[in-house]
Amino acid sequence: MQTPAGKNLRVLSLGVLASTLASCVADDAELDPLDQVSTASAPVTSTCTPRTESHSDPNTGQSWTTVWTCGNQAGAAMYLGANNSTVVSHMDSPSSWFVCYRRGEMHAGGNNVWYYSQGDRAAAGWSGRQAWGYMPAVNVFTTTDPSPGIPQCHPDMWQSKLSISDPNTGKSWSTVWTGTNIGGTPLYKDTNTSTPIGYIDSTTSWFTCYARGATVSGFDVWYYTQGDRTISGWEGRHAWGFMPAVKMATRNDPYDSVPACAFGSSGGGGGGGGTICASPTAPSLFPVRGVHKTGVFDDAASNNPSLWSCENNNSRSDFDPPDHIGIDILAAEGTPVVASVAGTIRQAEPSSYSGNQVAVVDACGWTHYSIHLQRLATGITTGVHVNANTIIGYVGHTGTASNGVTHLHHSIYPGLPANNDRYDEGISPYPLVAAVEHNVCD
Numbered sequence: 001m002q003t004p005a006g007k008n009l010r011v012l013s014l015g016v017l018a019s020t021l022a023s024c025v026a027d028d029a030e031l032d033p034l035d036q037v038s039t040a041s042a043p044v045t046s047t048c049t050p051r052t053e054s055h056s057d058p059n060t061g062q063s064w065t066t067v068w069t070c071g072n073q074a075g076a077a078m079y080l081g082a083n084n085s086t087v088v089s090h091m092d093s094p095s096s097w098f099v100c101y102r103r104g105e106m107h108a109g110g111n112n113v114w115y116y117s118q119g120d121r122a123a124a125g126w127s128g129r130q131a132w133g134y135m136p137a138v139n140v141f142t143t144t145d146p147s148p149g150i151p152q153c154h155p156d157m158w159q160s161k162l163s164i165s166d167p168n169t170g171k172s173w174s175t176v177w178t179g180t181n182i183g184g185t186p187l188y189k190d191t192n193t194s195t196p197i198g199y200i201d202s203t204t205s206w207f208t209c210y211a212r213g214a215t216v217s218g219f220d221v222w223y224y225t226q227g228d229r230t231i232s233g234w235e236g237r238h239a240w241g242f243m244p245a246v247k248m249a250t251r252n253d254p255y256d257s258v259p260a261c262a263f264g265s266s267g268g269g270g271g272g273g274g275t276i277c278a279s280p281t282a283p284s285l286f287p288v289r290g291v292h293k294t295g296v297f298d299d300a301a302s303n304n305p306s307l308w309s310c311e312n313n314n315s316r317s318d319f320d321p322p323d324h325i326g327i328d329i330l331a332a333e334g335t336p337v338v339a340s341v342a343g344t345i346r347q348a349e350p351s352s353y354s355g356n357q358v359a360v361v362d363a364c365g366w367t368h369y370s371i372h373l374q375r376l377a378t379g380i381t382t383g384v385h386v387n388a389n390t391i392i393g394y395v396g397h398t399g400t401a402s403n404g405v406t407h408l409h410h411s412i413y414p415g416l417p418a419n420n421d422r423y424d425e426g427i428s429p430y431p432l433v434a435a436v437e438h439n440v441c442d
């Protein structure tokens, strides 16, 4: 459905061109009647003709004061995007105005140019768009695409359905915003250019949310997405990062309904260093689920399981940096070890020194580290998101550092395993885990 203004103007343009158009289309659909003056010795060109005319598009919120009139295939379909997927309207007139062009999918005309206009009638179910859509250049009678002078459409982002999870922030999305960006653009861990972690090679990409940060070429908006490849050393992030809005083709930033990132301006702890909270997420559960005794190795009674309990009544700390950065929890071989916080598994593999080890990185970028495990629980692998109380393994005595004593060694330190190991900055886990060391056998 057209606005009255649009309809009148299209009738006017049709009237002006009607007589020449009919014969032209019959002779050669690729020629524009306005350029029939070309001589035989010069190549025949067909271009769209500009004129002053105002149109507003409720779909993009944009207005134009210049349009380009072109001959076109009468009845041509018009599409939601610059691709053949969704017909939203039809253009019945054989000559029509267009406001801009966009590059998209290749079409039968042998190029990827699509022209934007308001059609004459909406397709069923699409009346809300007021017939605005893209026409493939194959149906617009020009010898050059884009026709000289017609501007590129201000690019938009469009909503798409995509279920995606980010192990770095623990966030999931079911809707993303797709748009056009400069290919080969670095992605950054946070909303500044200090830590590049990967690249986005595609020129059409989806984004989940935005955050504000450092100003880059006049823009302080950053869009968050998963890139196409990682920078060496940042594999653990799976290429999730921020792109500065200057690399993104949008008419405004943040674009319309793109939501603010719930995790703020830092892309979480995964895969490397960067912004880390001053203190860890406090454990909500004790890491061992069963009778135990915490922080005591050096007396015979400690090794008497009949003295172990489900409470903290016999517990004390053996945190003693730099010699012992963590605490030891005596418990029977095979006692379940649980994640004490929600987070992402960042290490789940054996080492000769620590034995079977699992690192859970919390939303603050701190590692909660459990080692000497008898074995890992099923499904515990790098990148998996766990909730507090997820069983991650079982108490054992693996690794030379266990000295053959069955126990869990548990550490809490800032940063991540492997890529940016700040183990030596570990804090005493004792006050944190002792605070939740009640009824741990339930």
Ligand SMILES: [Zn+2]
Residues within 6 Å of the ligand: 324, 326, 327, 328, 408, 409, 410
């Ligand atoms: Zn220890």
